Amino acid sequence: MPEVEFVVFEPADCRMADWFSSLPNVETRATPIPSEGRWRKQFYSSCFWGESLRHESFDLFEGFHLPLPNVPSGKTFLTVHDVRRLHQDWAWHSRTAFRLALSRAIRNADMVVTVSEAMKQEMLPYCGRTPVCVIPNGLEARAKDLQPSTAELAAFRSKFALPDRFLLAVGHLERRKNYSRLIVALAHLRNSGFDCHLLIVGNESGERATLEAHIAAYRLKGSVTLASGLSDLEVRCAYALCELFLFPSTYEGFGIPILEAMMARKPMALSDLPVFREITGGQSAFFSPLDPYDMARVIQRVLASSSEQVSLISHGLERLHAYSYSSIAAQYESLYSDLIAMGSYAVHRKL
Numbered sequence: 313m314p315e316v317e318f319v320v321f322e323p324a325d326c327r328m329a330d331w332f333s334s335l336p337n338v339e340t341r342a343t344p345i346p347s348e349g350r351w352r353k354q355f356y357s358s359c360f361w362g363e364s365l366r367h368e369s370f371d372l373f374e375g376f377h378l379p380l381p382n383v384p385s386g387k388t389f390l391t392v393h394d395v396r397r398l399h400q401d402w403a404w405h406s407r408t409a410f411r412l413a414l415s416r417a418i419r420n421a422d423m424v425v426t427v428s429e430a431m432k433q434e435m436l437p438y439c440g441r442t443p444v445c446v447i448p449n450g451l452e453a454r455a456k457d458l459q460p461s462t463a464e465l466a467a468f469r470s471k472f473a474l475p476d477r478f479l480l481a482v483g484h485l486e487r488r489k490n491y492s493r494l495i496v497a498l499a500h501l502r503n504s505g506f507d508c509h510l511l512i513v514g515n516e517s518g519e520r521a522t523l524e525a526h527i528a529a530y531r532l533k534g535s536v537t538l539a540s541g542l543s544d545l546e547v548r549c550a551y552a553l554c555e556l557f558l559f560p561s562t563y564e565g566f567g568i569p570i571l572e573a574m575m576a577r578k579p580m581a582l583s584d585l586p587v588f589r590e591i592t593g594g595q596s597a598f599f600s601p602l603d604p605y606d607m608a609r610v611i612q613r614v615l616a617s618s619s620e621q622v623s624l625i626s627h628g629l630e631r632l633h634a635y636s637y638s639s640i641a642a643q644y645e646s647l648y649s650d651l652i653a654m655g656s657y658a659v660h661r662k663l
Contacts, residue, residue, distance in 0.1 A: 313337075313645060316652070319370075323347040324356075354379060372651050378410070380417035387651045389423040392435060393449075394565025401487050411438075418442050423651070427566045430587035447644060448591075451571040452637040458575070460549045468549035472537050478509040479611070480554035480578075482547070482569040483561065485538070486517035490560040490583070490601050492526050497560075497607035499530035506612050510558075511537045513550050551576035556615060559583060562601045567591055571635055574628030579621040581610050591635075595627050 318338045322328040324346050332338035343364075345356040361381035365373075371386040380390050396402075397410040415438060418424060424444045426432045432444050460468070468474075479498075483489045491512055498510050512523070520538065527536045542550070551557070557573035557580040570591050573580050582588045583601035597620065599610040614620055633639070 313648065316648070321345075353377065357381070372648060375417070375421075378413040378417055380420050382420060387422045388420060389425060389647075389651070390417050390421040391425045391427075392431065392565075393427050394431060394563070395434060395438075396488060396563055396565070399488075399563060414438060423647075425647070428587045429590055430585070431565045433586075445647065447640060447647065448635055449566045449568055449571075450635040450637050450640045451568060451575055451632070458548075460545060460552055464545060465549050465553055468546055469553060471546075472511065472539055474511060474537065474553065475509050477555045478511050478537075478553070479556050479558055480511050480513065480550055481558045481560065482513045482550070482572070483559070484514045484517040485512070485519040485523060485540070487519055488561055488563045489514070489519070490562045491519070491523055493601070493604045494558065494560045494607060495523065495526045495530060495532060495536060496604035497611065498535060499532060500605055500608040501612060502532070502535065504608070504612075506615075507535075508555075508611075508615070509535050509537070511539060511550060511554065513539050513542055513547060515540045547572075548576070551578060554578060556581060556611065556621075558611070559588065560599075560601055560607060561585065564588070571632065574632050577625050577629065579614055579624040580628070581607075581614050591631070593627070593631055596624060 314337055316337060318335075320328060320332065320338060320340045321343050322340050324342070324344050326347050329340040332340060343356075343360055345360055346352050357377075357379060365381060365383055368383075369385050370383060373381075373383040373386060373388045374391065375381065375388065376391050380388070392414075395410075395414065398407055398414075402410075418439055419442075421442055424435060424439055424442055425447050426435055426444060427447070427449050429446050432446050435444055481489075481491065481494060485491065494510070498508070501508060520540075523538060527533055539550075551572055557569070557576075557578045559567060559569055559580065559582045561567075561583050564585060564587055567588055570580065570582065570588065579597070581597040581599060582592070584598035585601070588596070588598070597610050597614045600606040614624070
């Protein structure tokens with residue numbers, strides 16, 4: 313959209329100007345708002361946005377975080393990836409604060425964008441008359457990023473002392489990722505004579521001690537590897553080397569690791585969640601996220617069936633087309649154009 317002027321507000325701890333250096337119609341502006349830390353983010357947001365937006369004449373303002381600023385001119389829309397903080401894993405006061413912030417943001421927004429149809433259905437009770445549309449997340453890697461070299465793969469395997477065959481799960485170490493039940497499923501597989509290794513890739517988010525306790529309790533210290541702080545290359549190595557990708561979450565707004573596994577041409581076994589059925593078109597190996605024995609049964613079935621693995625890989629590659637960046641960009645361009653048509657011809661996008 314070269315005829316449109318974009319302004320990107322960048323967080324204090326992430327330099328974004330270089331990302332857009334080749335685009336003359338994109339301007340970046342630094343803010344004091346950090347990208348991490350909920351309370352710090354809210355404090356600096358409350359100090360920054362009011363004065364910064366007072367003299368602007370934006371035709372369109374896109375917000376990705378709560379609280380959503382009050383914009384004095386133009387249309388405003390809010391992108392919501394999930395509403396996990398409304399769920400019982402969070403303390404009542406945190407749920408209450410989030411519900412109030414979400415309700416206020418929706419009242420201030422002309423439109424809400426969510427990343428899946430499942431997420432839209434969860435959002436509708438909160439949106440009232442505010443329209444909701446779905447534009448999914450996506451994945452599009454450059455050719456050189458698809459397959460690590462033989463030396464890179466060998467270095468990764470050596471670094472984490474991985475066996476020739478292992479299972480992979482990717483996601484922050486937090487309760488909703490459901491790794492505790494996955495560890496129980498692994499113990500059940502081993503007790504059934506089906507021995508396998510599990511690599512969990514994810515940064516600490518409050519659950520590592522619990523997982524380590526589970527690993528010790530089920531005597532799986534040599535069978536489960538927790539890997540944090542990996543580079544992008546190392547994550548690609550994990551996908552490239554694994555035998556089967558697992559996603560046992562109890563709650564997700566989307567599920568980018570599913571797309572990453574599809575891109576890596578790997579079979580997968582997933583929690584039976586509406587959003588995972590949506591991403592896969594209902595064709596995958598699903599298990600109950602609340603039943604470790606069902607997890608174990610499905611994992612063993614997929615590992616034992618080369619024909620099912622081939623079918624899962626083939627279907628995954630077909631599904632990727634719906635989540636390409638070019639497809640998503642076209643949807644955003646259409647949304648921007650529709651909203652801009654209601655005003656003038658300059659757009660300012662807040663990231």
